[in-house]
Amino acid sequence: MLTPSQGSLPTAALPTSAPAAQAVVIGSGFGGLAAAVRLGARGYRVTVLERLDAPGGRGYVHRQDGFTFDAGPTVITAPFLFEELWALCGKRLADDVDLRPVSPFYRVRFDDGSTFDYSGDADAMRAEIARLAPEDIAGYERFLAASEAIYKVGFEQLGHVSFDRWTTMAKALPDLLKLEGWRTVWGLACKHVNNEKLRVVLTFQSLLVGGNPFATTSVYCLIAFLERRFGVHFAMGGTGALVAGLVKLIEGQGGRVLCGQAVDEIVVARGAACGVRLESGAVMPADVVVSNADAAWTYKHLLPARHRRHWTDRRIARARYSMSLFVWYFGTRRQYPDVAHHTISLGPRYEGLLDDIFTKKHLADDFSLYLHRPTATDPSLAPPGCDAFYVLAPVPHLDAGVDWRERAEPYRAAIAKRLGETLLPGLEGEVVTSLMLTPQDFQDRLNSYKGAAFAMEPVLTQSAWFRPHNHSEEVDRLYLVGAGTHPGAGLPGVLSSARVLDAVVPHGHELACPQSTLIAEGLPHVRHA
Incomplete structure (x- = not known):
């Protein structure tokens, strides 16, 4: 996989008459990476800041014991949205990523x-x-x-x-x-x-x-x-191949993706976002700031309360949030050729289980599962003769009060038992590698408010205009992309949220750079490459 930048990169020569406008994107999920490509095509020099050690956000890639596990998105349903991003850079998606139809x-x-x-x-x-x-x-x-x-x-x-x-x-x-x-x-x-x-x-x-x-x-x-x-498609090499391809596009535009760089605060001057403060204390100036972080997290933790009149702490807390997920990634020493690439394994209840998850916030004993077997399409994601899997169960978000430090392993074992009795006979004796992602990890690792896996729940009263806006209601020159803003979650949704930026973010050459104002205040800062 393409190694993201860990520091400054050589950049294309710029006209001496006018420095490029600078954009900072917080988070390297698909929404953030797509936003960076679109901003780069609109005249910005873009820096993407990612707190994890590799890009992708929910599209992070785990590699363990010879197995490759896509952490999150596995269903690609609108490939033309990716093709648009490659076209903006004068390239073809097919030259970098091999998408295969799944049936x-x-x-x-x-x-x-x-x-x-x-x-x-x-x-x-x-x-x-x-x-x-x-x-x-x-x-x-x-x-x-x-x-x-x-x-x-x-x-x-x-x-x-x-x-x-x-x-x-x-x-x-x-x-x-x-x-x-x-x-x-x-x-x-x-x-x-x-x-x-x-x-x-x-x-x-x-x-x-x-x-x-x-x-x-x-x-x-x-x-x-x-x-x-x-x-429905799958990227050979895993969804991480799309992440690597997008990073390559950004760097080809003269931008950069910096990992291990956590943002502590969005800096505001004169009613407009003008940069970000890193956890190190350094400030990175910017002409526009785009947050691909969880929308509720962005407003509650990154934009100081004194700048918020609409998305107050109270309003954020009272909103309705999606369920969370329990995800178990595992590899087996044998293959299960009769198992499809994508399987929905339903439990004995449908409406009742969903009521437990969404309304009662109760972790039930039964479950419905999504089982992903990417090696059905791409055997290279596991050692020869082996299969890679992940199985996820929808579960309540953290308002349920479940202590996942205690419940994770018993819950995993119950899922393994169910799979062994249905789709994957003899499973418990075949597993050779394993890792888990719980609702607590969604909050602690991915900064998802309440550990919700898909941000705000997509009910009618939290859709379109009722959702956090792509152009922030709170301060100018702050924009949101990703699952928490319009149009919502899923790869088509987050990629479309980046498309919205074309209509609301001014072209780079239209901006008079305000960075000198920020730097004149004497703040320690990071210069763009």
């Missing part, structure tokens, strides 16, 4: 052992539905048509629009009402199909972006058409 998209395993292969093949899907619920074939087609209509408005028209004015929301509202955005994901599925299993098949995707299908706005049903139109 089926997901294999859904119900608690009774029956399965459903969910794919983008229209005939195959009709055949699967005919096997499961023949009376719902026409209803499924109506659901997909509704998903396409929502996609054309919610994604194509509004996904890259800045909702920093309430009038933008007011203009979009009639279309959203016409498309029944007031319904939940579950409610829209129920309108069109009657079979309970099929309803689950059509609604679990909202969990992949942190939403409870019984509460999340039906706008997120657009995922069904998004997947049908563009497919």
Whole structure:
């Protein structure tokens, strides 16, 4: 994997008449890396600051005992958003990253052992539905048509629009009402199909972006058409190959990605962000600051309270947050060739389990699981004859009060037992390497408020204009990207949040650099390369 910069890098020569405007991006998740590429294409010299020892954020890569584990995102559904970033640099995505289509998209395993292969093949899907619920074939087609209509408005028209004015929301509202955005994901599925299993098949995707299908706005049903139109893909070498490719693009623009650099505060002067203070005490001046850190964390911990009138501590605490995740990464000494690349393994309860997770904040004894077997597509991610896996279980965020130091290993063992009884026979005797990520790690390692894995819950009253704005409501020249801002979580969402910057951040040559004001105040500072 490409090694990120640990210090200053040689940069392209700049015109002597006007120094390049400087941008600092806090965090190197996909939203931050995409933002850096877009800012670089708009005339900024960009520095990305990452507190971990390698880039990627939730897309961090773990390497252990010859196995490669992608820490987070594994489902790539809108490759054109990556292609745009490469095109901005005059390059082709395919020259750096090998994306392979995955089929089926997901294999859904119900608690009774029956399965459903969910794919983008229209005939195959009709055949699967005919096997499961023949009376719902026409209803499924109506659901997909509704998903396409929502996609054309919610994604194509509004996904890259800045909702920093309430009038933008007011203009979009009639279309959203016409498309029944007031319904939940579950409610829209129920309108069109009657079979309970099929309803689950059509609604679990909202969990992949942190939403409870019984509460999340039906706008997120657009995922069904998004997947049908563009497919589900996997990057050979793992999702980390995309991270490495983006770092390479940034450095090719003359920017840099600095790891092991934690930001302590966003510095504000005259009502505008003008740099960041590092934990070392040094200040890095900037003409614009983009935060890819968790939105709630950004406002509560990075922007001092004296600069906040909208996102006060009280409002942040009262917002609704997504569930968290328990993730177990493991490698086996043998292979399981019958296991699909992506498997959704459902437990005995659906609505009841989600109610425990989202509403009651109760860690239940049963669980539903997402099992990722990347070696189904790329065997190089494990030693010969072995398989790499990760399995995640949606769990409550830290308001549940679970002591994960005590509960992590028993919970992992329960998951291993369940997998050994269902998908991976003999598992407990085959594991040769293992590591875990708990809700506590989401908070402590990834700075996720309350350990929520997907920031604010995507209910209607926390979507679009109601979400933290891409152009900060609090101070000028501060911008937000990532899961916590518009349009939301998931790779298409965070990449689209970076697209919004094209509309709200001035071009680099339009700025009169304010860095001299900051430096004149006598603060210790870090010069840009």
